[in-house]
Amino acid sequence: MPQKKDSDSNSKDIKLTWRQLLFHFVLLCLCVLLGVFSWYLSRPQSIRLHETGMHEYLTVSLTPEIEVSLDHGSSCAVTDYEPLRIELFRGNAYFNIKKKQADDFRVKVGEAFIEDLGTRFSVRMRKDGNHIVSVGQGQIKVHVADGEYLISALEQANFNNFKISKHRMISANEVAPWDSQQIVP
Structure with a gap:
């Protein structure tokens, strides 16, 4: 013991x-x-991913006021938090904003941001990094490393992460030629 x-x-x-x-x-x-x-x-x-395959087109209502139409071979991600954030990974997207939002949303394309100012516009991503933005109605603001650029209705510009180039006037049919549902002002 x-x-x-x-x-x-x-x-x-x-x-x-x-x-x-x-x-x-x-x-x-x-x-x-x-x-x-x-x-x-x-x-x-909470992130939603929207993709289209070859020969597919997709129109998604993100909110009652915002619709996004994706061309074939396109993909984008959408956050559910306010303000709405969208990142376009590849392809073409047409944004239709029916009325001005209290909290504007931004679209990220590469390292550039497109800020909506109540409008209809399209973004076409290219593999070479030189993207195209076209405005059908209203205005958008493009933020690149070089500064901020305002693009108005029936204007188109090429952009990359650093600068804007080829800012020009276009017709209403050139805003999103692949989208048959676009509203012509």
Whole structure:
């Protein structure tokens, strides 16, 4: 049978004072609060991916006021958070905004951003990085590394991540020639 050690009989009971108990309780509550807060901040974004195959066309209503028509071989991602964010990965897209939104949405094409100012416009992505934006009605603002450019109705411009080029006037049929449902102003 093991012998008792002297240290076992001399051990003291641990007594917590109210201050120590309150301190530990506050510390525990703070840890729980930080855990809930970090979970709330790190919730994943809801992203919808829309794609079309060869010889397919797709029109999607993102909100009651915003429709996107995708040409064949196109894909884009849409976030569900406000303000609406759209990223075009490949192909052509035609955006039809029926009325001005309180929180404007942006379209990301490569490293450039297109900001909607209440309009109808199309974006054509090219593999060489030189994309085309055409405005059917209203205005858009294109943000590239070189600065911001305003493009108005019945205008078209080529752009890449750095600059705008070939800013020109077009006819209404050239805005989205592949989209038969486009509304001509």
